Amino acid sequence: MTTLPKPRQPELKTSLPGPKTAAIMARDAQHLSTSYMRPYPFVPDHGEGVWLTDVDGNTMLDFFAGIAVSTTGHAHPHVVKAVQEQVTRFTHVCLTDYPQEITTSLAERMVKHVEKPGEKWRVFFGNSGAEAVEAAVKLARNHTGRSHIISTIGSFHGRTYGAITLTGSKTKYKRGFGPLLPNVSHVPYPNPFRPPLGATAGTCGQAVIDHIEGLFQTIIPADEVAAIIIEPMQGEGGYIVPPADFLPKLRALCDRHGIMLIFDEVQAGMGRSGKMYSFQHFDGQNGMNCQPDIITVAKGIASGMPISAMLAKESVMTWPVGSHGSTYGGNPVAAAAAHATLDLLEGVVRHPGCGESLMENAAQVGEFIMAELKAMQVEFPFIGDVRGAGMFIGIEFVMPDGRPDGKLRDAASMAMFERGLLNLDCGEAVIRISPPLILTREEAATGLEIMRDALRTLK
Ligand SMILES: Cc1ncc(COP(=O)(O)O)c(C=O)c1O
Incomplete structure (x- = not known):
């Protein structure tokens, strides 16, 4: 035996x-x-x-x-090798001023996971999740010419001034740091285990939608809202998955009012949920769509090397030349690690014992x-x-x-x-x-x- x-x-x-x-x-x-x-x-x-x-x-x-x-x-040997090879070639020039093939091909690779027929996306690279969020909000304001941003209670978007204003999980992140960004409001997150607004697990998605529409009648003019930013699965707030109908309904609400929908995939994205982006668990289900206008990713993108990305539909990424940039964003060594990470996530390179x-x-x-x-x-x-x-x-x-x-x-x-x-x-x-x-x-x-x-x- x-x-x-x-x-x-x-x-x-x-x-x-x-x-x-x-x-x-x-x-x-x-x-x-x-x-x-x-x-x-x-x-x-x-x-x-x-x-x-x-x-x-x-x-x-x-x-x-x-x-x-x-x-x-x-x-991981595949990631280590990619980083070592890139370090010996060059570690920095500056993507804001000069293209570098390794980052161009990374962008081409990343958008393939969101693009649908007839729709093109573009990528801005930063160094951290918060930077991707800042870029997303700046782009939404710049593109729409509107200023108000709606975020959710329980959310975490980072610790820079814009991101911390959007964050809604703990007051300790904000205490003593004000004044924060003006024109930001928070609405409940539809948590089926602890449904907000007196709703049930099954009705809390619709209840949050109704709540936002109510705010548009009473407090926030909808035509002054640039974006709604939300984690499709809430991370720091408690690893919460919203009801299946919620994100498609939120997409429809944004369409009704010309509002940009930003999905913050910094924690749940890059394959962690079993799909490349966590919103893809809800997109296309029962004929309902919840494709966002802008996506932020970081964390899982490069196995720990610092790089983040803000992806946006080409029709949305309309900010002019020179309006946004970063000295280190899209660093080639981090980009090499991101390519190697994607190789393993997509199955281009197999990891023993881990299926396709x-x-x-x-x-x-x-x-x-x-x-x-x-x-x-x-x-x-x-x-x-x-x-x-x-x-x-x-x-x-x-x-x-x-x-x-x-x-x-x-x-x-x-x-x-x-x-x-x-x-x-x-x-x-x-x-x-x-x-x-x-x-x-x-x-x-x-x-x-x-x-x-x-x-x-x-x-
Ligand atoms: C959803 C989400 N967005 C943004 C951030 C901020 O990322 P970073 O700490 O890299 O700035 C985090 C970090 O935990 C996060 O979970």
């Missing part, structure tokens, strides 16, 4: 934090910005695939991928994780909701009366970390599962087993 090799497990060689980790954490606390958060003591030394080893030699399973960034895992492509792997292994987590709800009644798509999954912790239980979530997060599972919170009481998209079913099962063990200590 053949015995299968035991799947790899986290290896904890010291108690946590180990001595080197503790020493670096202490120096970090002395010299780095007081604004940085440190959810638990972890200092990385090196990584390989879905595993990260800290400076004390403790190896942990990565279930958060540097906030949904490291799509191809750590130090990483996007397909995200869909299949994500489905397995969701099913397992839903089954866990029987044993752990404090898991109030499990939701998501692909490897964009949220677990919401609740009190016996159904209210969000942030304290229990924090305890669960720490118990998982202590067992070698790197994880990250979001929303009021949610743990997000956003692992590298190369996670196999076996590795997922290992992580889920650690979770079960950790959650049992909370019972």
Whole structure:
């Protein structure tokens, strides 16, 4: 009888934090910005695939991928090679002033995932998610000649002044930083688990649409609204998937009033949800369309190299020469990493054990994780909701009366970390599962087993 090799497990060689980790954490606390958060003591030394080893030699399973960034895992050989090759050619000239083939071909490649027959898109490159959001809002204002922007409660769009004004998830991001951008309003996000506006899970999408139309009658002239910006699946706010009818109805509302629809795909995009862009789960369903006018992407685009993109329909990208730019945006080394990442996401290059492509792997292994987590709800009644798509999954912790239980979530997060599972919170009481998209079913099962063990200590 053949015995299968035991799947790899986290290896904890010291108690946590180990001595080197503790020493670096202490120096970090002395010299780095007081604004940085440190959810638990972890200092990385090196990584390989879905595993990260800290400076004390403790190896942990990565279930958060540097906030949904490291799509191809750590130090993927295909990405490493692409970066090394580009570094030896040139690391910078400046895309704002000179074209570079590597970025031109990246743009050509990216628009293929959104273009429909008879419709052309263009790309502006930046360095971070916030920069892509700033570009999107500037373009929407410039194109429409209108100023008002509508965003959603619970959203996160970044920390620059425009992006922070649009953000609606936590007041701590705004306290003491005003005045912020004028002419920005927030409307509820249709969260089926906690429906806003007195609606139900099934009616909350329509309720939010009615709410916006109501604002247009009473407070905000619709013909002064440049754009509605929304995460098609809300990230920092709690990994929330809206009801299927919502985004098509929002598209129709924007069409009625000549408003630009911006989808912020910074966290859920680039294959994480099992499709290239998360809105594509809703577009074309039941004959309904929700193609936006502008898309922002960052995070998962280049396996951790800093690059972001703002994609817009050609008919919308009408701002004049010189009106917007960036010194580093579209950097060739980051662009090389983005090409290599896309190779793996699209399946042009196969990753062993991950099916046709990483996007397909995200869909299949994500489905397995969701099913397992839903089954866990029987044993752990404090898991109030499990939701998501692909490897964009949220677990919401609740009190016996159904209210969000942030304290229990924090305890669960720490118990998982202590067992070698790197994880990250979001929303009021949610743990997000956003692992590298190369996670196999076996590795997922290992992580889920650690979770079960950790959650049992909370019972
Ligand atoms: C949806 C979304 N938009 C924008 C941002 C900002 O990205 P960055 O931190 O790269 O500026 C984030 C970051 O978490 C995000 O999740």
